[in-house]
Amino acid sequence: MREKSVKLVRAFASSELRMNILLCLKNESKDIKDLQAELGGRNTTILHALRDMSDSDLVARDRDGYKLTNLGKLKAGLLSGILRTLNKLEERPGYWLNHDISGIPPVLLERIGMLFQSEIIFSDPSEPLKSHETLKSMLARSKSIRAVLPALIFPNGSDAFISALRRGSCLDLLLTEEVTGFLIASDGVLDPEFKKSFKFDNFRLRLSRDDMKLVLMVTESFVYLGLFREDGVYDIASGTIYTGECAVTWGTKLFEYYADGSVGLGEERLLEMASSQRRVAAEMAGDGHFDGEDPSLDGSEAIILVEDDVGHAALIHRIFEESGSRREFHHLANLRDALRWIEENRGRTFLVIADYLLPDGCGLDLTGNAERPLEVGFPLVILTGYGSEKIAVAAFKSGAMDYVIKDAESMQKLPEIAREALQKWRKRTSRDSAEEGLKSLEAEKASPLKI
Template sequence: MNTETIIKFYESIKDDLKFHSISSVRVKIMISLNEEPMKTKDLRKLIGIQSSTIIHGIKELEKQNLVSRRGDYYYLSETGKIMALKLIDIIRTLITLKNFEKLWLNHEIDSIPNYLLNDIGYLSNLELVESEKIDIFRPHGAYMQVILRSKKIKGVSPIFYPDYVNNFKNMIENGISVELILTSTILRKTIGSIDPNDLAYLTKVLSEETLKIWEIEEEVKVAFTITDKFTVLGLFFLNGSYDSTKLLIGDHDDAIIWSNRLFEYYRGKANKFIL
């Protein structure tokens, strides 16, 4: 859909946008009713607003056919349900942008496809781990804690750390499944850093698919890892250098789902590597 069409759409629904954005009471009512039908007293207890204000807000929502009443209970209509879900998505998106502003500003986001940027609110429950003056390697340490406690690891890496090879070897020997998508540059550097005596071992684990590696030729400006319990995400500065001072880390299901979708996006662009 082109920009001209979107602007025309906006002109036709701008009053509806004002209706939903101008009243925090109406927004809170719709979000609350998204969980289940409620009585006025239930809404009062949940959102902490007096009954007369809630009733006024409900009447306004009823006029827009977003809420209906059955007995003592208020329900979202079919369109109200859809609108409530979009309001929740907008709130989660804004929280993700606000809480992690240091990560987004002046960082490369073009390596994240638009359909996943559209769902960026899935990351709202993560934590931003940053370097500190007395602990500049804090993000890397947090990352290592995550992967060393995992049973399954998938990741996309356009960056290289010398200790990764030994760490992943130890994990594979301990029965941990590892799947990696590496850029061509990082793959060559990784293979070159392996002791010749270990190349036979690498060939073995690749043939057994204990370790799976895909090579991607295009330039990638996002680094992330998904485990059975956690997801970790890092970005590049706009100047092309990787920002090792900040990582998004967390164990929320939505964030793991989002990261797995990003992994599948890149796996679809990569080729299976066989030594």
């Protein structure tokens, strides 16, 4: 069977001229002059190919010239779809090579071309969050939302789904057990905003036992598909929007694939699961097992994000949450508020992540006239959307501890960068304190003895 299929494909694609003739005649009849004008080459070569295609019942002749038979139309449609899919894959080969597609079942991988029969909105290095920002605005207009969420792509405080329920949209969320833990506060109480969702008849919450390795949202008009990297980390910049009926049909099938076998979740069941998760975590801690942040870190340390772009701030907050960070997280939108917060919290240890360009100044203005980190008074990481050697040099000369470009890979590493910056800060402050103490001791020894 396979050998026969391979022979059919080889015969179908054996001649570039025959494939081009199929595509030229796909929508209308054409005479030999029209075909030569489009295809180039000699009339005799084209006529020879037309005779072969006529013998294969792909082409027939009428008063307007040459046309496709029904069999020819079917093959031309298939060929057109294959070429469109191949072209779309070639537009972003690195995207498909570097992401995990195992979450897409084989039957839907075979029909992946359905996604490409529409307008496609995806992020690029210069705008890593383009599709994520577009998604939020499109969800605000959607009447039906079905989502597969093994990762929270919106921060806990986001009202994207609650707003949908309030305006009457149907919402069907399919979560993993890990994600349900983010819906429960540290005191074991369900997030107040999410709790309100259970009062809506148009809301459905389900738990999947499957290992869902993709993020999916399906509405009446578009599909949002996000993939995990090969290292198992969800890549927020991978999110791509596909619009149109074919894409929605494909996305619906994928949602149903994961929804089959899922179980409904209510508020009581959520709280039971949260309690169980905390108990397991406590037992693991009692055994000396730890998976996450360095347990030696001071829980009083805080992360201060100074960022005027709300979308970027929400993404960064979510990245820290998913990293397991237990630190306080504060978002400030401008330089003035950041300076006030820093002044009011001088006695604390905190890390500041500041965007280079702010509405009322520059992130480096936080350093004053400092030339090294300890002169700044707190660890500072500069964040910018523009990779510039000049900005990097200015950042380090001003006492910043690190400089991060706003691309998808670097932003995912922010929790790790923050941990390393705080660890370096503690070592430097401890060393400086020890040196100061040694200097004082030496000064005392050198001073004349008082009687």
